[in-house]
Amino acid sequence: MELKIKLLKWSAGLPVAMLNEKTASKIGVHTKDRVSIKTLKKNSKEISTIIDTIKGLVRENEIAVSSELKKRLCLRVGQKVDVKLDLTPKSMVFINKKLNKKKLSPEEIDEIIKDIVDNSLSEPEIALFISAMYNHGMNMKETISLIKAILKTGNKIAFKNEFVVDKHCIGGVSGNRTTPIVVSICAAAGLLVPKNSSKAITSAAGTADVIETIAKIEFSISELKKIGKKTNACMVWGGALGMVPADSKIIKVEKMLKIDPEAQLLASIISKKLAGGSKYILIDIPYGKNAKVDKTKALHLKKKFEQLGKYFNKKLKCVLTDGSQPIGNGIGPALELVDVLKVLNPKEKGPEDLEKKSLFLAGQLLKMTNRQGQNEDLSKKNKSKKIKGIQLAKEILYSGKAFEKFKQIIKAQQGKLNSIDSAKFKKHILSKKSGEISEINNKKISSLARIAGCPIDKFSGLYLYFHVGD
Amino acid sequence: MELKIKLLKWSAGLPVAMLNEKTASKIGVHTKDRVSIKTLKKNSKEISTIIDTIKGLVRENEIAVSSELKKRLCLRVGQKVDVKLDLTPKSMVFINKKLNKKKLSPEEIDEIIKDIVDNSLSEPEIALFISAMYNHGMNMKETISLIKAILKTGNKIAFKNEFVVDKHCIGGVSGNRTTPIVVSICAAAGLLVPKNSSKAITSAAGTADVIETIAKIEFSISELKKIGKKTNACMVWGGALGMVPADSKIIKVEKMLKIDPEAQLLASIISKKLAGGSKYILIDIPYGKNAKVDKTKALHLKKKFEQLGKYFNKKLKCVLTDGSQPIGNGIGPALELVDVLKVLNPKEKGPEDLEKKSLFLAGQLLKMTNRQGQNEDLSKKNKSKKIKGIQLAKEILYSGKAFEKFKQIIKAQQGKLNSIDSAKFKKHILSKKSGEISEINNKKISSLARIAGCPIDKFSGLYLYFHVGD
Numbered sequence A, B: 001m002e003l004k005i006k007l008l009k010w011s012a013g014l015p016v017a018m019l020n021e022k023t024a025s026k027i028g029v030h031t032k033d034r035v036s037i038k039t040l041k042k043n044s045k046e047i048s049t050i051i052d053t054i055k056g057l058v059r060e061n062e063i064a065v066s067s068e069l070k071k072r073l074c075l076r077v078g079q080k081v082d083v084k085l086d087l088t089p090k091s092m093v094f095i096n097k098k099l100n101k102k103k104l105s106p107e108e109i110d111e112i113i114k115d116i117v118d119n120s121l122s123e124p125e126i127a128l129f130i131s132a133m134y135n136h137g138m139n140m141k142e143t144i145s146l147i148k149a150i151l152k153t154g155n156k157i158a159f160k161n162e163f164v165v166d167k168h169c170i171g172g173v174s175g176n177r178t179t180p181i182v183v184s185i186c187a188a189a190g191l192l193v194p195k196n197s198s199k200a201i202t203s204a205a206g207t208a209d210v211i212e213t214i215a216k217i218e219f220s221i222s223e224l225k226k227i228g229k230k231t232n233a234c235m236v237w238g239g240a241l242g243m244v245p246a247d248s249k250i251i252k253v254e255k256m257l258k259i260d261p262e263a264q265l266l267a268s269i270i271s272k273k274l275a276g277g278s279k280y281i282l283i284d285i286p287y288g289k290n291a292k293v294d295k296t297k298a299l300h301l302k303k304k305f306e307q308l309g310k311y312f313n314k315k316l317k318c319v320l321t322d323g324s325q326p327i328g329n330g331i332g333p334a335l336e337l338v339d340v341l342k343v344l345n346p347k348e349k350g351p352e353d354l355e356k357k358s359l360f361l362a363g364q365l366l367k368m369t370n371r372q373g374q375n376e377d378l379s380k381k382n383k384s385k386k387i388k389g390i391q392l393a394k395e396i397l398y399s400g401k402a403f404e405k406f407k408q409i410i411k412a413q414q415g416k417l418n419s420i421d422s423a424k425f426k427k428h429i430l431s432k433k434s435g436e437i438s439e440i441n442n443k444k445i446s447s448l449a450r451i452a453g454c455p456i457d458k459f460s461g462l463y464l465y466f467h468v469g470d
Helices: A021-027 A067-072 A091-099 A106-117 A123-136 A140-152 A179-188 A207-212 A221-231 A245-257 A262-275 A295-311 A333-344 A352-368 A376-382 A389-398 A401-412 A442-452 B021-027 B067-072 B091-099 B106-117 B123-136 B140-152 B179-188 B207-212 B221-231 B245-257 B262-275 B295-311 B333-344 B352-368 B376-382 B389-398 B401-412 B442-452
Strands: A002-007 A017-020 A034-039 A046-054 A062-065 A080-086 A165-169 A193-197 A233-237 A280-287 A315-322 B002-007 B017-020 B034-039 B046-054 B062-065 B080-086 B165-169 B193-197 B233-237 B280-287 B315-322
Touching: A002 A067, A017 A021, A017 A034, A021 A046, A021 A080, A046 A067, A062 A067, A091 A106, A091 A123, A091 B123, A106 A123, A106 A140, A106 A245, A123 A245, A123 A262, A123 B091, A123 B123, A123 B245, A140 A245, A140 A262, A140 A295, A165 A179, A165 A193, A165 A262, A165 A352, A179 A193, A179 A207, A179 A233, A179 A333, A179 A352, A179 A389, A179 A401, A193 A207, A193 A221, A207 A233, A207 A333, A221 A233, A221 A401, A233 A401, A245 A262, A245 B123, A262 A295, A280 A295, A280 A352, A295 A315, A315 A352, A333 A352, A333 A401, A352 A389, A389 A401, B002 B067, B017 B021, B017 B034, B021 B046, B021 B080, B046 B067, B062 B067, B091 B106, B091 B123, B106 B123, B106 B140, B106 B245, B123 B245, B123 B262, B140 B245, B140 B262, B140 B295, B165 B179, B165 B193, B165 B262, B165 B352, B179 B193, B179 B207, B179 B233, B179 B333, B179 B352, B179 B389, B179 B401, B193 B207, B193 B221, B207 B233, B207 B333, B221 B233, B221 B401, B233 B401, B245 B262, B262 B295, B280 B295, B280 B352, B295 B315, B315 B352, B333 B352, B333 B401, B352 B389, B389 B401
Parallel strands: A002 A062, A017 A046, A165 A280, A193 A233, A280 A315, B002 B062, B017 B046, B165 B280, B193 B233, B280 B315
Antiparallel strands: A002 A080, A017 A062, A034 A046, A034 A080, B002 B080, B017 B062, B034 B046, B034 B080
C-alpha cells in the first residue's frame, strides 16, 4: 500500500513505524507485526520493521516513522513509500537452530546480525538469541563469525600510525576510573590512544559519563580523527560513532535480561577494538570475590581473548587484576573525576590504589609498544632499553606531562577543567563500631550509587573514606 | 513526581505509559525503563510498567497511558498520579534461576505471572522466561503451580450444572473445524457446552474466526452465561473474557518466538478449561507426519494431560487422532464454515472426514458423561444403556437436531445463517499430471491460506477437492 511519510518525534531508540489502525487492518497487520517499507524508486533499499498501531495521530494515508528509521531509509517527510505485510525473517530459523543446540554457520550469524541492525528482529526475538547463546554457548569459530558480522554492519576507523593503542576493562569494579589516567600517560608518551568508551550499563558510571561532566563526548568519526591528530588521544562516547550498532542493540536487551553470554562479551569487546582501529590492545580482567568473574573464569577469558587477538592479527595482552573491592574513593561521574584529577595533578595526592593500577596498566601498554613514541624526549631514553614501561609511566605522571596531556584532550573536546560542581545534598555516614574493614561489595556499592542518582545525575554518588584492611 | 493522566488512543495491546522526554529525564528514566504509578489515594494500588518517551505529544506535567493501563488502575483523564523510577522486579531473579536449570517454587512462579499481567516484565523478559522453560523444562509440580498462578490472575466462570463439557484440540491440522459440530451435537443431547475458542495464531482460522463470519463472538462472562442458559451452549472468543490474561501475554510473545514450551502448552490449555468451569474435558491430539507432534510426543502429552486432570479433579480424556493431512475441504474462516454447515444440514452432504471425526469426538463426550442429558427424549433411550456414544451422536446429527441447535446458538449470538458471502476473486488450480495424492503438508497449506488473506479476510482461503489417497 502506498503511504506518505510522517515524522513522529518519538524517541523509540530504534527504527519504529506507526500506522493508523484502519490502515493496519487493510494491510493485514496487528501491533508488533512486521511490515516491509521501501521507497518508490527503482532498486530502492527495502527494510523490514515492527509496527505499532495508533488511532487518530496518524492519518489513514500516512505512516509515522521514528527518526532512526527515517535515517536508515534516507526518507523525507511527505515522501511516498510502499508498505507491505512482511513475514518472519529467515534469521528466526537460525536463532531456533542455536536454541536447539546446533552450531551456526558464518552466513547464518550474518543474517541474524543484519536483521538485528535493520530492526527486522523484535526485542523478544533478540532476547531469544541472547538466551540461546547463554544456554548453549558458541565455539571460537562462531564467535569469530559474530565479530565479523558485527563489524560488517557498522562504521570503521582506520589510522596510518603504527602505535594505535587501547585498553579495555571487562568491568565489575566500582570506582576503577583508570582510563583517563592511562590514556593521558600513553598519549604523552607519543602513542595514539583514540579511546571510545561506553556509558554505564549496570555500574554507577562509565568513562564516557565521567568525561561528560566536563567536556563534550559525542563526536563524528572525522571529528575524532581531528582531535586525535591534535592531541594523540581522545575520550569520546562510542555510541555516537555508529561503529557497532548490532552490539548496541544486543547490549540494550542484555541490560533488560541481566545476562551476558560469553560469546557476546568477547564479540562486543573485540568488535569495538577492531572497528576503532586499535593495533595494541590491553584487556584488564578484574577477578575475585565481589568481582564479575572468579580466577578460573578470568583465566578462561584471557585464553579466549588471546586466541581472538591472534586470529585478527593484533597485539593483544590480558592482565588479571584484583577486583575484590572498589578502586579509588569516589563512586559516580563527578566524584570519580575528582579522584582522576588528583592522581594526574603532581601537586595533589590522589587515591593510592587508583594511581598504582593506572601506572601498572600504562606501563603494560608502554612495554607492549617498546615504549617508542613520537615524543623525541622520551624516545631518546627508550634507546637505553633499561627503563621498564612502568618507570616511564611514573616519570610521565609525576612530571605533570600526563596532566598537561589530559588538559589538552579536554580542551580539544570543547571542555574545561574549572567547572566541577559538587552535589547539592551531602550526608556523612559514620561507622558505629571501630575495627578493620574485611569486605566491600562492588555490586552493592554500585546499586547504592545508582539509587543516589548515578549515572544520570552527574554529581551524585558515594565517597569511600576507607578500604579493605583499614 | 506528580503527573496528570492523559489518555493516548494508542493500541499497544498492553498497559503502556508515555512520558515527555524532559519529564523522563527528571525522574531519571530512559525509554523502556520501568516506572511505578499510583494514584494519590491512601492504600492505592501501585503498578510497575515499562515507559516510552516522546517529544511534544505529551506535556511535561502529563503521563499518557494506554487504555489497558487506564483500566488496570481505574484511572480517569486529568487525575493526578505519583510516578517514580522503578527497579527490576524480583521476578527477574526467578527467571534467571530457571535459566540456570533450577526448580521454581509456587511463590516464585506466582511472582513471575503477576508481573507478566501487570506489565512489570517487558516482552524481552517474558521471552527469556519462555526460553528458560523451553531449554530446561518444568516438572509436574512446577506446571501445576503455573496453572494455579495463571488462574489466580484472571476471571473464572462457575456453573451449577453437573455436565459442563468442553473439547480442545492442540492444533496443527488445517481445516479440522470439528468444534461447531461437536458443540451442537452435545448441546442437543442436553450437555452444557460453554465453548470459548481462540482466534488463529499460526493457522488459517480458529473456531472464533469461523463463527465471527456469521455471529458476534465478543461477550462478557454474564452474557455468556445467559446464552448458555438459553441454548445449552455458546461459541465465543476466549480473549474477550479476561480469564487468562497471563496466558494471552505469554502466547503473544511465543507467537513472535515460534516456540511453545511443553509446560506452557499444558498450562495454557488446562488453565483455560478450569477458568471456563468445565467438568468433563476431551483433548484431541492429532499426530503423525505433518502434524504438530509425532506418536511418541502425543502419548507423552496424553500422560501429562491425564495427570493434570486427575490433580485438578476433572474427568479428562485424551484421544490421539490422525493428523497427517488436512480435514474437510475448506481452509479459511468462511470456507470452513461452509463445510460445517454441510455436515450439520441433513439435506446436504459435507466432507466425510470432517463428519466422521466430529461424530467420534461428540461420541466420546457423550460416553464420558454416560449420555445423560436434560433432553427427555434422549434420556429415555439412554436407560437401555445399549446405545454407544457415537450412535447417539449420529442420531442427533442425522435427525437435524444438531443443525437446529447450531441455528439457536448463532441466533443467541446475534448472528444469522443466510449471510455467507463468497470471495471476490477465485482461481482453480488443476494438477497437470494424473496420479494418486501421497501427501498434503498441513504447514504449507496454512501458510498458503495466510498468504491468501486468512484469518483477517474472512472469505479468503483454499478449497481442497481431493485428499491423500485420491
